[in-house]
Amino acid sequence: MEITLTDIERESYKNSPVHRLDGRVKILAIIAIIVFAVSLPRIEESNFVRLFSIEIYLILLILLARLNPLYLFIRFIAVLPFGLAMVLIQPFVRQPFIDTFTIYPIYLPLGITMTYEGIYFGLTLLAKYIVCITAIILLSSTMKMNDMVASARRLGVPKEITLLLSMMVRYLFVFWIVLKRIRVAQKTRLFDIWNKSTPRKWILEQIGYTIGSLLIRSYEQGERTYISMLCRGYGNDGINIYIHKNKLRITDIAFSLLTATILITTILLPL
Known part of the structure; x- marks a missing residue:
């Protein structure tokens, strides 16, 4: 399982x-x-x-x-x-x-x-x-991750930090899905990290390529997200996150x- x-x-x-x-x-x-x-x-x-x-x-x-x-x-x-x-x-x-x-x-x-x-x-x-x-x-x-960020904001954590945490929570599962897609693509090409007949050096190189690909995709996704936020008026009136009061x-x-x-x-x- x-x-x-x-x-x-x-x-x-x-x-x-x-x-x-x-x-x-x-x-x-x-x-x-x-x-x-x-x-x-x-x-x-x-x-x-x-x-x-x-x-x-x-x-x-x-x-x-x-x-x-x-x-x-x-x-x-x-x-x-x-x-x-x-x-x-x-x-x-x-x-x-x-x-x-x-x-x-x-x-x-x-x-x-x-x-x-x-x-x-x-x-x-x-x-x-x-x-x-x-x-x-x-x-x-x-x-929940979002509730944790909101509770931290209500406790007085600076809004800049809570904004970064909320963005991390929002896209954490997105990059998890991206990583799963990379792993599925590797499996379809018969890549197995635990295969003893495969040279360790080559396996380490493939792991490095995977990490590099994930970092590049993360950078590109971050750039697209930031541009989209600017187009919607982000940064004009400060950093504001709606926090429900309980x-x-x-x-x-x-x-x-x-x-x-x-x-x-x-x-x-x-x-």
Whole structure:
């Protein structure tokens, strides 16, 4: 089964108590959770309990939102390697904020050593990273892209930035379709990136041609779009984006208070 970007985006169109929350409330709550996770001490035994408590809270919100576990797993796996690489090197690095190190009893070649403190610090980074990824996936899975841009604008994000984000959202799926057309054309010519009998150099060249073709088409589409916007009066009276005003409901306020209470309780929890 092939999973497309449209299938993943369709998750944000579901109807659940989490989906119906005001976008501003969800953005501020996720930012607060990320700041909480990042601001925890570098090495402390209570970090894992606090991060585990927040992760459980996020998982409960995911269950309440009735999100597809397969799509969540794909998103998680796609982002995890970026932080996992930093985590894996920590046992071999002696951080300057640690005074003493205890050598792990494993002998590695070239005189490389592991330390218990490095392993502990790496696990702490991994726990923080997992909480941040889960929070971001929850936000992106329960908010439409346009609603996210509109909510950011209502929070006071400069209109120039929201304009760029709205244009990116509008044409993201267009270029995804263009990329799919290129891939279909390659398959009709029997191009297979995983074909072991094909020279790796030639495959890399074809990938480079694909990226270059996509960039050229992106530039041409951007130029056509900009000219069309100028013909319709863009730039004469400033940058204006219509933002629908919404009032906070009781459920939005209750969710904000619940998130704040959980964060404060987790911080003040004696461990």
